[in-house]
Amino acid sequence: MSDNLLDMLVFVRVAEAGSLSAAARELRLSLTVVSRKLTRLEARLGVRLFNRTTRSLTLTEEGARFHARCVRILAEIDDAETEVTSGRDSALGLLRVTSTFAFGCRWLAPLLQEFQARHPGLHVHLDTEDGVANIVERGYDLAIRFGALADSSLIARQLAPNRRVICASPSYLDRYGRPETLEDLAGHAAITFGDPPNTHWIFADGRSVNVKGVLSTNNGELAHRWALGGAGLILKSIWDVRDDIKSDQLEVVLPDVLLPAAPIHAVFPHNRLTAAKVRLCVEFLAARLKDIAGN
Template identity: 40%
Template sequence: MKHWDAVEILVQVVDSGSFSAAARQLGISKSHASRRLSALENQLGVQLLTRSTRSLALTETGEAYYLRCKSILAQMRETELAVMEQQDTPRGNLRISVAGAFGERYVAPAAAEFLHLHPALNMHIDFSSRNVDLVEEGYDLAIRAGTLRDSSLIARRIAERRLLICGSRDYFDRYGIPQNLRDLRNHSCLVGSLATWRFRERDGQHSELKVEGRWRSNNGHALLAAARRGLGLVQLPEFYVYDDLQAGRLQAVMNDYQPTDTAVWAVYPHNRHLSAKVSLFIDFLCERFRQIDYLS
């Protein structure tokens, strides 16, 4: 509104009882307050105040206008306070899109703990591997793993996602240990939802190699089960195979080719003033995952 500052002046003048007192409250000059109020009356085409050297009073139209504007100003101040408070205290609804085993095993328990700490917050977690439209579908953020494509979203790295090539000791006893990408062509590879594995070349560039084998599955636990049985090599995030590596059931190979551009990301719409609930939740996830060796 072009003359909204004049509306604030009108309310303050009436509440204070004079232009002088209102000007002091607003930190402006008495003459400026008078000019702005006159401009408002000219814009509306009505007289809001009757003035004299000793007193001022609202006209009938002015009183109706004053009461409406005073109510609007009060609502605006309440809204501003609510927004400012929300920047310090998470409240309302937090809607998240997550995918896969990482979401089930790590994000969901962390989200439950976060919700326990913030009783004014409601949490909605949607498990889906599809590429959701955060803005159109009303999500506050998504947790995604892997390499990120260019987009208008903001991404923050919240955990490492090291991809390891592993096999059982029995498999290596029978077929040997691959040393380079060329060797993989002579090995049975357990194929996941993608027919390619990702690598970091000797020159630091990343590439993908098509792999083949007797076993194909779009489930990480199924691939892990096949690797344990010695059916072939598998490329999986470290959190899948960590326990097996520690127990000696699997052995990691070709670590020099491990890609460095994959991670777990929190992605959210571009927003200069990120809400407290989203910002604090992302910070919370980062702190939780930092405490887990194979995610930090």
């Protein structure tokens, strides 16, 4: 690898690790070498890539743009080497994945750990955020997204149908009664979440109910905790509450009333279509998620 590419690799690792020392440990280089390469890179480019204080290291605006380009360049190099050395049936190199925080923590992280264990030559980097990341600009190989997808130049494959359910804790239902009709929902405490919180629940047959409650949040995990604590009804994807339902911590209400599904999709750029690490990962996730979020 040329000095320029090595400087680029060091820059990317520092940006993602958040410190020179962490990047140095990851790259097995001395702190002095890492610092010298960053200084040389900034001097060659004529811009400051990081804002440095004694306690933090953050990308400048120019640094953020350069980071996105560097990630894409290094990924292309990695894919080229993988294609030449391993053919189409081995997952090698770096796989960069993005997903929502809750799904990433609960399901995707252990699944990616299992996938990596099957492919020892693979390195996996998982980012979690609840916004919709631009996977091309930020150099991701794969994104996991939910529900209807906007038209784009990206490729999408459905991994699981992911039905949704309304549920509550048995303690709440024992205290306030179990809804028998959609109209009954309006008389119950609903835990709503989103930005803004969703108070208008729409059903597969076109009917809808305006729900109300005293607890709302922008965070689905907090809403989930409130439901487990007996605070009210919640509308959730089956992947999020499946284990709670099995363990009787939550109970599905109106089980015969269908809600529109929010399918789980794998989304990736066209230039990742033939990459073995992406194709094999998508196939693996599709097989495993059938048990978690299938019908």
